[in-house]
Every structure is written in C-alpha cells, then in structure tokens.
Amino acid sequence: MKVILASESPRRIHLLRKIVKSFSVVPSGLDEKAISDKDPVSYALQTAEAKARAVGEKYPDDLIIAADTVVTIDGLILGKPASRQEARQMLNQLSGRQHQVITALVLFCQNQLKLLTDYEITAVSFKPLSSEEIEAYLDLNTYADKAGAYALQEVKEKFLEEIKGDYYNVVGLPLRKLRQLIRLFFEEKITAEVTGFLLPEGLGLIETEAGITYLVPGAYPGDRVEIAFEASPRTVHPARLLSILSPSPARRPAACPHFGQCGGCSFQDLVYQEQLSLKKNYLIRILKKYFPADYRYLEVAEIKPSPLEYYYRNKMEFSFGQAEGEIYLGLREKTRIKTHQRDKKVARLDRCLISTPLATQLFVLFQQLAKESGLPAFDLKTNQGFFRHLVIREGKKSGEMMLSLITTSQSEINLSDFSQELARTFPGLRSFWWVENNRTADVVSYEQPHLILGEEVIEDDLLGYRFKIHQSSFFQTNPRAAELVYQQITDEARRLRAQSALGLYCGSGAIEICLSRVVGEVAGVDWDPANIKAANENARLNGVKNITFISSPVETALSGVGRGSFDLLIIDPPRAGLSPRSLKQIILLEIPNLVYVSCNPETLARDLGLLVQNGYKLENLTPVDFFPHTAHLEVVASLSR
Secondary structure, three states: OOEEEOOOOHHHHHHHOOOOOOOEEOOOOOOHHHOOOOOHHHHHHHHHHHHHHHHHHHOOOOEEEEEEEEEEEOOEEEOOOOOHHHHHHHHHHHOOOEEEEEEEEEEEEOOOOEEEEEEEEEEEEEOOOOHHHHHHHHOOOOOOOOHHHOOHHHHOOOOEEEEEOOHHHHHOOOHHHHHHHHHHHHEEEEEEEOOEEEOOOOEEEEEOOOOOEEEEEOOOOOOEEEEEEEOOOOOEEEEEEEEEEEOOOOEOOOOOOOOOOEOOOOOOOEOHHHHHHHHHHHHHHHHHOOOOOOOHHHHOOOOEOOOOOOOOOOEEEEEEEEEOOEEEEEEEEOOOOOOOHHHOOEEEOOOOOOOOOOHHHHHHHHHHHHHHHOOOEOEOOOOEOOEEEEEEEEOOOOOOEEEEEEEOOOOOOOOHHHHHHHHHHOOOEEEEEEEEOOOOOOOOOOOEEEEEEEOOOEEEEEOOEEEEEOOOOOOOOOHHHHHHHHHHHHHHHHHHOOOEEEEEOOOOOHHHHHHOOOOOEEEEEEOOHHHHHHHHHHHHHOOOOOEEEEEOOHHHHHHOOOOOOOOEEEEOOOOOOOOHHHHHHHHHHOOOEEEEEEOOHHHHHHHHHHHHHOOOEEEEEEEEOOOOOOOOOEEEEEEEO
C-alpha cells in the first residue's frame, strides 16, 4: 500500500516527511467553496474528507492522507483570501486578539472501506498590528493560499504573542495526532488470554500457536483482553490494550487512589502473592541466560515477602509541582513510553501508601509554606523556580524523623516559625534541614545543607543494633526486609563457623556489624569516606570492637588481601554488579565461602555464572522482596569452593 498526500502544500509536504519516509503527492483539485457548513470543525472535516475521496477514487488501493486548515474568530471562518483587500481585512480582525486554528485530518482507503478522522484546535494570540506591519507582510505576496491570510512561520517574530497547543497544527499538519491516526489505520485487533509476564518491563505476554508473541502493557496473566497491534512480518509485536474482557482472578482494586498516575508503584492492582510469583519467575528467566539447563537455578527458594506490604519505606523523595499557580507535592508521573525526566509532570498526591502515614500531614504543611511564600516550584525545562523536593526519612522502629527541604538559591525563605510548627505537630521530628541545590538535573543533592532544627542524625534499629542515619548516608530503604537478609547472612556465617569475614561495598556497615556477634574478625570496605565515617560511628555506638572499616576502591583493597586472610566474603555491590577486575581478583583469592547480595538479578546472574565457571558452587538462591508493588527484587546467593 502506497501513501498519498492529497495536497501540494510545501508546508504539509515538509511536515509529513518528519513521520512518513515515502509518499506521493496528488492534489485533490477540490473546489472548497462547494462546502457550505458554517461550523468551523464540521467545515474542516467535510472539506478534508472530500479531498481524500476525490484522490481515493483514482487510487483505490492506497492510503490517502488529506487535511484542511481553517482559521476562526468570533465563530466566523476565515478562509483563503481572494484579494489583498480581503487579506488586509482578515489580519485587522486578528490584530490584538486570540483566534483558533483548526486542522481536520482524514485517512482513507476506498477498497478497504477504511475512513479515520480527527482534528486539532490551537489557540493563537496576535499582538496589536499596525497598518505598516500588515502592509509590509502583504507585500511578500504569500497570503493567497493561506487560511486567515498568514503563515505562522512567516509572521511569528512580529505578529505572534502566544500559542496554546500544537505548533505544527498552525503550520498545517498536527503531527502528533496524525501519527496516532496512522498507527490506528494499520492496526489489527485480536482477543486472547494473557499467559505470561515480563519483568522489569511490566508487559503481559500473549503467545500464539503460530509462534507470534504480543507484548501488552497493563495486562496480567489470566486476563482475557482485546488488543491492537500494527501488522508486520515480525514475530514479536508491541500491542495496545484496548479492553479487559475478563480480569485475572489475581487482580484487585488498588489501595492507593493515585495508582496509575505517579511512578511510585507498578502492581498495586495485583494481589501480593501473585506479585511474588511473577518476581520469582523473572529471576528464573534471568538465570537461564547464564546457566545450563540442568543447573540449580531450578531450586530457587520461595521468595521471602516484605514484612510490611504498605508503609515500608523509611526514605522517600517527593517533588514539588505547580499547576494553575498552585504548588503541590507528589511524584513524577508514570509513563509507558521512554520519556526524559524533565518532560514528566509531577503527579499530585495527598498520601503515599509506601512511605510514611505522616506524609499526608506533611504535604499539607509544606504546601501551605510554599503558598504563603509566594515562590514558585522549580521547573526542569527552564531551570527556574524555588521549591524542588521534600525528603522524608523515618526510623521505622525508633519513630524518629528527619525532613529535608530542597530548594534553589534563587530566593531566600525564613523557616524559623515553620520549624517550630513542625516540631509541635510531629513529636518524632529530630532533624529538619534546608538544602540549597542549583543543579539542573532532577537529583537530590546535599552539598549546601543548613540545619534548621534538632540534631544532624536520627537513629534506627536493625537486629538489635542501633544505627545513626545521616542526611546523605545510605541505609536500607526497607529495614524490616533488610533484617531478613542480614539474619540469613548471620545464620550462614554461624553455620560455616567463619572466623574472619570481609564485606565489600559495606556502606554504613550494617551487615558487618550484624556479623560481628558470630564472626571473630570482620573488615568492611567502601569507596565513600562518608560511608566509612558513618560505619565507624555505628560500630562505636554499639560497642563493637572486632571490626575494621577501610575507605578504598574495592579493586585497590582486594589487591592488598592475601590468600587465606578471610574464610567468608560478603559482596553487596551497586546495580552494575562487580567490575571485571574485581571479579578476577575475587576468583584468584579463592576465599572458600561467598555471600552475594544483589538488587539487580541481571548483573547477579552474570557474575554468578562467571564465579561458577571458575570453581565456585552455587549452594542456594533466596529472593527477598524489598519493594512490594514494584518490579525490584533483592537476591541473596551463597557459594562455596
């Protein structure tokens, strides 16, 4: 099927090339005066359809794209001027006022009996125009074939005051809407049952006997759905969920009223046990990529659920947003397509079911602070504004709370009275910070902190040990689930009767301190001096004396370790996993027992595969759910040689 544009407009030809690689141009030759409808939208739609049908009669097997643009003001249609005098009258009508530009789109194939229509409306405001400016433009003699007697690209510097809507619509072809129509035109529809699920992508799977796979966002195993997809010879088709004809028994109503809007949760509408099942299957699928079919990934232990399904996070970073002059708090919106962070709006929240129950009250107070200040929220696109983030940290056992208000340095704010109100409202508040952050990226930075109220740290408890939590220090986000992991590591060390243990990427020393009660000598390594400072502080706080913490890159520290120095190695790397150099050094050291803790099953499986190839035996794999309602998964692997 060929694509034909029913217009010889240079502007439309240029714009269509942005989304369609190959097409022909066949003008319709339609006498637009034959359309008598006075309603601007109806007029544009009827005109575009008449153009499409006129060309479709000559090319019945092809896709015809037709468009018609009208300018309307005060309910009147301003068509193409028949003379300079009429063009002058039109521009005088538009001077200093807002008008609407309407473009109707029609996609038509006569032999397939397919006709799709849509339209776009854009509001355009002109500055007051002098007669000299109007005459200077008319002298260009380009107005004759343009609705409203102007082309935006020719007048925007001198005439345009404001445009609300699709710029390309005013030029003559609304590309976003046209792209949607083209996709719809080539789509096919089927009804089928979802049989699988892909994590972390969050896609339901439909696999046919013919070997065709459909990837369906928003669909779960057990759903019977109607989907649409673009026909092609491919065996894997991205699909669009049209409707759920019968839902999976595992579906449930989401507990949070904001589910589906913000990007905090992905699977609240799925019973928790089913979430765990999907995560375990995901882990097995990843392991299959790196291990032979007969290996022990088939014996992955049952996933350990989070002790708390809701309100489990002890740290949450909320963003300030602004709409219609009102500032609010929330999280960046959830998007199905890959979108730059600056283009994601902030979804407004009045609560958060994975943070603290106190978030609701905190939102009210900080939104009131922003309102009374008169200062705007920070805009990632313009890098202007004041209010950026509110960071809430909470000791889940201690009940102590730390708040950090993140702003730019573009203005000043007096927080003394506000901090006292916070202290009165929240007895558990131990620390309140104001932090200046002028970075252009949407990241929380603590480079310019100011302590407004209370202490610099809060405390929490893990397995009976106390830990100080600094503003910027790492501490497990779900401490109750972290205890499950730390207890497993401690039990493993006790079973092995380990006398010496080395922890890589130790952070603030939580694992190492928990190990200290069952291992004679413990060492921890981390590249960040701030983490090592916190680790030493935590060791002193708990009276632990059989630990040494070292600030060093892991590769450097490993190069100074001799064979036989340790009988147990604990690895808790970032999402990227171990570097090739670190992995090689670990293999050469031949430490008899390894425990690998990972937040990324993909890099875990990669590293485990290499360790097994070089003499280690995988004893067991235990997944732990640190983050209910999300695709994230923590895994603990034990190895020996």
